[in-house]
Amino acid sequence: MLKKTLTYEDFNGNQRTEDYYFNLTKAELMEMELSADGGLEATINKIIAAQNGKEIMELFKEIVLKAYGEKSLDGKTFDKSPEVKNRFLNSQAYSDIFMELATNADEATKFFNGIIPKDIANEVKKQNLKAVPAN
Numbered sequence: 001m002l003k004k005t006l007t008y009e010d011f012n013g014n015q016r017t018e019d020y021y022f023n024l025t026k027a028e029l030m031e032m033e034l035s036a037d038g039g040l041e042a043t044i045n046k047i048i049a050a051q052n053g054k055e056i057m058e059l060f061k062e063i064v065l066k067a068y069g070e071k072s073l074d075g076k077t078f079d080k081s082p083e084v085k086n087r088f089l090n091s092q093a094y095s096d097i098f099m100e101l102a103t104n105a106d107e108a109t110k111f112f113n114g115i116i117p118k119d120i121a122n123e124v125k126k127q128n129l130k131a132v133p134a135n
Helices: 026-035 040-050 053-067 082-089 092-103 105-115 118-131
Strands: 002-009 015-022 068-071
Touching (some): 015 068, 053 068, 053 092, 053 105, 082 092, 092 105
Antiparallel strands (some): 002 015
């Protein structure tokens, strides 16, 4: 789970600092993988290779909204209801987070690594390290 603390100006001109939570479960990742032609990774690579800005932005939006939720105080549940997502989508916080990810590759990488389960993130890191040639 990724927690982002964001300070932004709301639509009344008030400055707010709030925590936002993002998480994808293994089941959600599997669903995304199986619903994409050739798998999620192949779809992402195809979009990046084509340098299709519209498709990249749509993918960012889809992943951010799929991962967003409100964590219960006891940590037992993570509400991702349509109402919760809609409130977030219509907030200045969403706009700020989206723009940060769309304009900063390092932040986008941190975000995507932060929202996937830790064991999967660790495996991705291992695979990336294996792909780097030795000096």
